[in-house]
Amino acid sequence: MLMPGVAQKGGLWTGLGVVELGGYWPVLAPRTIRLYTYEQIPWHLKGNPYITDGYRAFLPSRLCIKSLWVMSNDSGNIWSHLLGFCLFLGFAVYDGIFVLPSVQASLNDHIIHGLFLFCFQVCMLFSTGFHLFCAHRSERVVRRWLSIDHAGIAFGMLGCFLPAIYFGFYCHPFWHRVYLLMVLGFTGAIFVLTLHPSFHSPLGSRLPPSSPMALFVSLGLVGLVLAAHWVILSGGLEAPIVQEFLPRLAVMYIMAGLALLLFSCKFPECYFPGWLNVVGSSHQCWHLIVVLMFSWWHQAVLCFIRSFAPFGCHGPHPSDHPA
Ligand SMILES: [Zn+2]
Secondary structure (H helix, E strand, C coil): CCCHHHHHHHHHHHHHHHCCCCCCHHHHCCCCCCEECHHHCCHHHCCCCCCCCCEECCECHHHHHHHHHCCCCCHHHHHHHHHHHHHHHHHHHHHHHHHHHHCCCCHHHHHHHHHHHHHHHHHHHHHHHHHHHCCECCHHHHHHHHHHHHHHHHHHHHHHHHHHHHHHCCCCHHHHHHHHHHHHHHHHHHHHHHHCHHHCCCHHHCCCCHHHHHHHHHHHHHHHHHHHHHHHHCCCCCCHHHHHHHHHHHHHHHHHHHHHHHHHHCCCCCCCCCCCCCCCCHHHHHHHHHHHHHHHHHHHHHHHHHHHCCCHHHCCCHHHCCC
16 A cells, blocks of 8 residues: 555655556556556545545646546546536627627626626636646645635635526615625635635545535525525515526526535445446536536526516516527
């Protein structure tokens, strides 16, 4: 077994003498980057014993970046959010040029639309960065990137809230401002907590530390309270606008709950240890669901914009417009 202390002091090549590599991985890996089994990685990278092989570790920054092209158990995680970043960047450009002008969106509409997609892009990029650099030979660097990854989740949540509050309370300026300030304060607190060294989590868990994690969940619950208030202000469950948008919100919450459940339970790999090292692990499912969820929310926001931008609060009902 490789002693983490030895490898960290001497780097990858010093450690080679005591590393016994996993059987089939070197065939897939380029010569400069080797892959390790679960037993061979340092303790701070451990956390999911059901992923038994295909770990990158002990790499300098340059090789971390180069490992983008190496098939490892993090490839799915890296590429899903790197492509997710490209997707949301593409949405921002396309909507800004074609969709928003076609519905006479105001400057504020443009700003909110740009901001929420920017938050999604930041979330995707921070996650990509973490999964690239979690193989870094310095535990301190890995820990820092983990915090950045968690801060990215706060950005993602802010991206969901911004358009929901802006368009949901479009006709209620008081609540509009109160809720925007509240959510900005909440996400700001999460941001500070995730980046502050005193709140760094044990790396093995790969989960946000308890305080920010509690804030993530609390912020999700705050969203439900805001949704309930929006339903009341809009005229109750029978109101056409509620029937139009409430199911979209429900689907998003179901997706978020499912992603969190799979991630926390390490399902499905807990039933197939070693079989889902490359494709199909819970973390990859989590990444994929997050991209789908953000895309779903982007469509819902476009529907909101089409409903309100041309007519304001006294225009036709949203269902009069194509989604
Ligand atoms: Zn991840």
